Amino acid sequence: MTFTISDRLKNVSGSAIREIFELLKSGDIISFAGGMPSAQTLPAKEIDDILNGIVSRYGAIECLQYESTFGKARLMQSLKPFLAEYKNLSAENENMIVLSGAQQCIDFACKTFVNKGDVVLVQNPTYLSVLQIVATYEGKCVGVNSSEDGLDIKDLEEKMRKHKPKLLYAVPTFSNPSSGEYTLQNRKAIAELTARHGVMVLEDDPYSEIRFEGEKLPPLKSFDTAGNIIYVASFSKIISPSLRVAVAVCDPAIIAKFNISKQSTDVCSSSLSQLIVSEFLQGDALKKHLANIIPAYRKKRDKMAECIKQHMPASFKCNAARGGMFLWGEFPDGRDLMPDFRKLIDKKVAFLPGTHFFAGGEGKNTMRLNFSNASPEQIEQGVRVMGEHFR
Ligand SMILES: Cc1ncc(COP(=O)(O)O)c(C=O)c1O
Incomplete structure (x- = not known):
């Protein structure tokens, strides 16, 4: 059959990353390629305790029935203090929708705002799934120059004038892949500039609680005066x-469109997952x-940084x-790390070539190294093998 x-x-x-994961399933590879929480510190006992007798406690309807597409009332109640305490945001029910992961929010934001041929501005480098999602709506990603301190505001403004983008996608706190953190001034400038140019922003914030040092910064959304920022x-x-649970916070008119998208995509997020998050909160x-994962991840970050210093070339x-x-x-510029990626897979170590995170396929000399999921011993051994390869 020929499929049309x-x-x-x-x-x-x-x-590309999913294909790499398939590759990694085969054999005993030390992987710095994924983006997963540490398997050792997943809250297994806590979730076991929550699940134990959950249907008797809440009843079959609350646990096992279809739910409101907007989200479970009980979870919405616990999300308000969570958003206030952890995210510096106040939200009412009309501003919130529970989604099946932040990934669904990226999808719905594109579905809501991006027509064929439209431009979405992204930080260069950006979360690679965004490049794929925008492509499924026949849009085009254009990269905005960035540093560890945030987006280059001049470049952002030039690209907004030139491309009339429908959306700016940003991960201001500990972005994937480059772990940068937009400064306070950069956040204010982005909120002001996008409001002035009438550009929608999707602020994706999955990592801000995993902070090892430095002062917590308010999200872009807290500087939203025009209603143009969607926060997830x-x-x-x-x-x-x-669990596949996330919450989007934005203008009620956008919530209404997300609700329509969710009705046709998956009806509602899992009731059991929503109850687990609600109990957790x-x-x-x-x-x-x-308090358990932050010191564990900090230790692994320090270990990886120390091993890099010790084993990798000074360049x-x-x-x-x-x-x-x-x-x-x-x-340095000019090196293409794809052949090194393949050779290191043969040596049983995986990193993620950074080029996959760039809108224009540049960044061939860059790499992302995940430190949360490998053990300290694996970090030591894996970085040593990488060092022997690259020296
Ligand atoms: C920046 C960013 N956004 C979204 C996601 C997907 O998150 P979720 O599991 O909530 O869909 C990830 C996962 O790696 C991510 O790094």
Whole structure:
């Protein structure tokens, strides 16, 4: 059978990272390629305790029935103090919708605002799934120059004038892949500039609680005076990605469109997952879990940074990552790391070539290294093998 694929999908390639994950399943590879929370610190006991007798406690309808597309009332109640305490945001029910992960929010934002041929501005480098999602709506990603301190405001303004983008996608705190953190001044400038140019912003914030040092900064959304910023907080990295729970906070008119998208995509997010998150937020489970994972991740970041210093050539420059899950490194311009990636897979070590995170495919000399999921011993051994390869 010859399949006639829609124009929308026929030219969209699979995510390189998912294919790499398939590759990694085969064999005993030390992987710095993924973006997963540490398997050792997933809150297994806490979730076991919550699930134990959950249907008897809440009843079959609350646990096992379809839910409101907007989200479970009980969870919405616990989200308000969570958003206020952790995110510096106040939200009412009309400003919130529970989504099946931040990924669904990116999808719905594109579905709502992006027509064929429209431009979405992204930080260069950006979260690679955004490149794929925008492509499925036949839009085009254009990269905005950035540094560890945020977006280059002059470049952002020039690109807004030139491309009349429908959306700016940003991860201001510990971005994936480069773990940068936009300064306070940069956040204010982005909010002001996008409001002035009438550009919608999607602020994706899955990592801000995983902070190792430095003062907590308010989200872009807290400087939103025009209603143009959609904010999404995910529980994937701070509780568990299998729950598929995130919350979007934005103008009620956009919530209404997201609700229509969600009705046709998955009807509602899982009731059981929503109850787990709600219980996690009501007691002190989230606080305790963060108190457990932050020092563990900090230790792994320090270990990886120390091993890089010891084993990698001096020409390899790496960021310091004040939070999140990744180190971002680069060799001098002109080096293409794809062949090194393949050779290192044969030596049983995987990093993620950074080029996959660039809108224009540049950054061939860059790499992302995940430190959250490998053990300290694996970090030591893996970076040593990388060092022997690159020296
Ligand atoms: C920046 C960013 N956004 C979104 C996601 C997906 O998150 P979720 O599991 O909430 O869909 C990830 C996962 O790695 C991410 O790094």
